[in-house]
Amino acid sequence: MSARHCASAGYLMAALAALSIAGCGGSPSGSGNKDAATLPTSRGDVWTIDPASPPDAQVLAFLHGVHNFVLKGDEIYTATTRLDPAPAAGAVAAATLAGGLALHIEAPGGQPILVFSSGQRAPLRKFQAPEGSR
Amino acid sequence: MKAHLTGFALSFTLLIGLTCAGGAQAAGRDFDPEQLALTYHKLAGKPFDFDRYAASSNVVARASGFDRPDVLKQEVARVRAVFDAGSDSIIFETDIQNSISDYDHDKGEFSIAIFEPGSYMPVSFYGQQYRVVFANAEAARAIRMPKEEAREFDRGLMRDGSRGVVSSVKFRVVGDGDPAGAVDGQNVVRAELVSTKTTDTDGTVLSTPDLAAAPAGAAPVAAFDARTIDAAGMRIGVSAEDLQAAITRLYGKPDRTPRGPRSDYDPRFAGEIELDLMRCIYVQGQRDHEPVPGDICLRAYYDKDGIVRQVRIQRVLPRFDYEQARAAAIARFGPAAALRGGNTPELSWGSKDPKLGPALVLRIDPYGNTLSFGYSEVRAGSLDLTLTDVAWAAATAALSAN
Numbered sequence: 438m439s440a441r442h443c444a445s446a447g448y449l450m451a452a453l454a455a456l457s458i459a460g461c462g463g464s465p466s467g468s469g470n471k472d473a474a475t476l477p478t479s480r481g482d483v484w485t486i487d488p489a490s491p492p493d494a495q496v497l498a499f500l501h502g503v504h505n506f507v508l509k510g511d512e513i514y515t516a517t518t519r520l521d522p523a524p525a526a527g528a529v530a531a532a533t534l535a536g537g538l539a540l541h542i543e544a545p546g547g548q549p550i551l552v553f554s555s556g557q558r559a560p561l562r563k564f565q566a567p568e569g570s571r
Numbered sequence: 572m573k574a575h576l577t578g579f580a581l582s583f584t585l586l587i588g589l590t591c592a593g594g595a596q597a598a599g600r601d602f603d604p605e606q607l608a609l610t611y612h613k614l615a616g617k618p619f620d621f622d623r624y625a626a627s628s629n630v631v632a633r634a635s636g637f638d639r640p641d642v643l644k645q646e647v648a649r650v651r652a653v654f655d656a657g658s659d660s661i662i663f664e665t666d667i668q669n670s671i672s673d674y675d676h677d678k679g680e681f682s683i684a685i686f687e688p689g690s691y692m693p694v695s696f697y698g699q700q701y702r703v704v705f706a707n708a709e710a711a712r713a714i715r716m717p718k719e720e721a722r723e724f725d726r727g728l729m730r731d732g733s734r735g736v737v738s739s740v741k742f743r744v745v746g747d748g749d750p751a752g753a754v755d756g757q758n759v760v761r762a763e764l765v766s767t768k769t770t771d772t773d774g775t776v777l778s779t780p781d782l783a784a785a786p787a788g789a790a791p792v793a794a795f796d797a798r799t800i801d802a803a804g805m806r807i808g809v810s811a812e813d814l815q816a817a818i819t820r821l822y823g824k825p826d827r828t829p830r831g832p833r834s835d836y837d838p839r840f841a842g843e844i845e846l847d848l849m850r851c852i853y854v855q856g857q858r859d860h861e862p863v864p865g866d867i868c869l870r871a872y873y874d875k876d877g878i879v880r881q882v883r884i885q886r887v888l889p890r891f892d893y894e895q896a897r898a899a900a901i902a903r904f905g906p907a908a909a910l911r912g913g914n915t916p917e918l919s920w921g922s923k924d925p926k927l928g929p930a931l932v933l934r935i936d937p938y939g940n941t942l943s944f945g946y947s948e949v950r951a952g953s954l955d956l957t958l959t960d961v962a963w964a965a966a967t968a969a970l971s972a973n
Contacts, residue, residue, distance in 0.1 A: 535903050
């Protein structure tokens with residue numbers, strides 16, 4: 438899962454770079470809810486947990502919003518929420534969740550897996566929005 | 572549901588005296604159910620029909636026709652006085668006959684039944700059952716000891732061939748609902764243990780936990796702030812454009828529809844964003860799609876300024892375990908304000924808008940009862956979250972009434 442970055446950001450002056458990054462999405466939301474974030478609209482990849490994953494992992498994933506998410510670099514976005522990043526030694530990304538829970542994404546053999554600190558595991562797959570099916 | 576079975580089992584083994592005459596103003600041993608119930612109604616803000624209750628009392632029934640109006644007036648005044656005196660500083664006291672579990676070799680503990688999640692103390696009053704749940708029961712539940720000591724403890728307990736014990740409790744009423752979301756009913760009294768002592772049938776003391784250091788788990792309902800949490804990633808208080816873009820990226824292109832003349836939703840909403848709500852329900856003969864794990868349905872309402880005020884998201888899952896989902900939800904969102912039981916239980920958090928509902932509602936449907944109309948072979952379950960900006964709703968209530 439390689440994260441892509443805004444190609445132009447590195448070539449602009451600092452101020453413009455900041456604006457450019459914001460334009461890629463992933464910024465704090467300016468809508469008035471200080472806890473909200475704006476989901477990256479084009480950068481990063483959208484991942485979804487395999488619907489054949491164990492039910493207990495799917496329950497946790499839904500309650501914490503990580504059943505579908507954008508992974509941009511090591512940042513995880515769930516709709517209008519950006520998860521608090523956590524140290525991710527050896528992991529693709531990691532985040533702390535409510536209730537003392539945490540998660541990390543590992544990719545043994547190239548297959549990404551969402552792993553909760555309570556032990557539940559759910560394989561991930563790239564999400565493709567259903568064209569015209571909705 | 573196991574939790575309910577536990578509660579019912581205990582309801583047959585209580586020793587509390589519930590036949591006290593009405594009118595007590597100070598709680599104590601074998602407390603007065605009337606005082607407990609009225610204290611609960613006051614602290615929970617739940618209405619109580621004083622006139623009707625007083626009219627059904629023995630003292631009014633025994634009065635002559637001539638005296639009855641005056642006696643009724645006095646009785647109403649007495650009941651109101653009990654209600655007015657209700658506070659969270661009143662200490663109620665009683666004995667509860669229950670049992671101790673077998674030794675859990677993995678956890679190294681015995682467990683006292685009345686303090687386990689889903690257990691409650693039933694109190695009958697005025698033809699209704701009040702279910703007293705101890706919010707800080709976990710601090711009193713376990714009797715921990717190493718296996719060597721446990722063998723002797725167990726032998727002593729079983730001297731009379733029974734695991735029965737008596738738990739003497741002192742508690743105070745602190746509000747409404749089971750914070751663990753495991754006990755439902757019309758009147759769920761949230762109580763806080765002040766002290767407890769569990770003895771065996773010979774009077775030998777088995778447990779006197781120190782509750783002073785334990786969190787009460789009885790945070791006031793008002794502490795829940797819908798603006799600081801998310802429902803499966805979606806937040807209220809964000810712009811409709813931001814949410815629409817996020818939904819498009821994560822789930823697919825939604826429909827966004829401004830309010831029209833035929834819109835029948837709350838007048839405070841100026842429009843909606845919807846992602847095929849019908850995908851999560853099977854209507855025999857009308858749709859060829861049955862809900863399958865992974866399906867998502869959602870709807871968000873925004874106000875006249877384009878700010879999202881309510882979001883609802885439902886995901887279809889493989890069938891799952893109710894208790895696991897309930898516990899995970901409590902860990903995620905904190906103590907629940909209420910639980911509505913039935914085939915598809917609903918947990919709720921936070922204060923409630925009369926028209927839009929509680930700040931957060933989670934509908935737990937392990938067996939897919941809500942996924943079809945009538946008979947169907949849908950082999951799935953679902954979780955359904957609705958998050959509402961109740962602070963905004965309160966501020967705009969006048970508009971809703973117009």
